[in-house]
Amino acid sequence: MSLNSRTIAKILREHFTGETPIIKNAFEHQAFISSLQTEIEKIKGIEKPYFYRSSSEPEPNYQFSIKDDSSFYDYDSFTIKFNQSNELIITYNGSRANVYQIEQIFSFIDRIKQEYENKKARQLKKEKINKLKQLAIIGNIKKIAKEDKFDFYTREYATKLKLIVQIELGKIIEIDIPYSEFQDTLKELRSLIQTIRELQKSGLTFRLKSTAKKYKHSSWITHESL
Structure with a gap:
């Protein structure tokens, strides 16, 4: 996991808003999600996309991961599926949101990538400040070591x-x-x-x-x- 779970849950709440979620008949689910998969896989930074079915969820589920380019191992995984009311939803761990427009999914991916960049910028700033503190600490230690x-x-x-x-x-x-x-x-x-x-x-x-x-x-x- 790259971003904090609470951060992603907050983004889901803020980003996916609207009046009426996307609704499809049951026989349309697989073709619709398959089409989404094709488009999402064209996006740079998307990893490990796949369809899966489980015994508890007979409906097709499409899971994809957004890679954090600043870290070799970090990524966040999301699942797109239809709920029992035939509404399209996107889930992350225990958080979920209704999808109201297809474009929301693509702009959501862009927003997660931007959060990665923001996190990287904050980390670089913190490292720079800590480096200055390290120099100050070592400078003081040298003075004490020389005298004592x-x-x-x-x-x-x-x-x-x-x-x-x-x-x-x-x-x-x-x-x-x-x-x-x-x-x-x-x-x-x-x-x-x-x-x-x-x-x-x-x-x-x-x-x-x-x-x-x-x-x-x-x-x-x-x-x-x-």
Whole structure:
């Protein structure tokens, strides 16, 4: 699935509106949906189209998927069929809507594609903002590391930056710094590291992770290099 289910349900409600839905006699169903299938398959980005029948739904059902071009695996699948009242409907998971005009189906596909583009734009904007936050975080860490003389390593994730600090030779602590709270976390970072180092020196023992395996080949930033 590419889009949020609630987003698609909202689009279905807003997009498919009208006074009288398309109604066909039972003997017309298969030919009508088959004709729709032919037209839909001409659209770029439509994948895995097929007819199917199930024991619970003897009527022909046409399922098609709209591919999100920004992701290799993401797509959203929809089903077109007639309900028991011979009304043409389009369904998605538990959501459904009556179809009032054939053109609504094609404009709906265009709208879903536009939502993919909007989602991609929002993601790129978020990544850009997070990158700026990463630079700010690392800049602050370098300043603290130089002054307090410790080596560190960072890993970047979608919602946070993981800071790995070498407290003593071969022993490290991991600190997660969420991008949404990085300013507050940085305010406490120096005192946290200082407290842990002082406790180590005082003889108080507690469990620290070993760097032997997990970060053996990581690119550590040494305080001497800053």
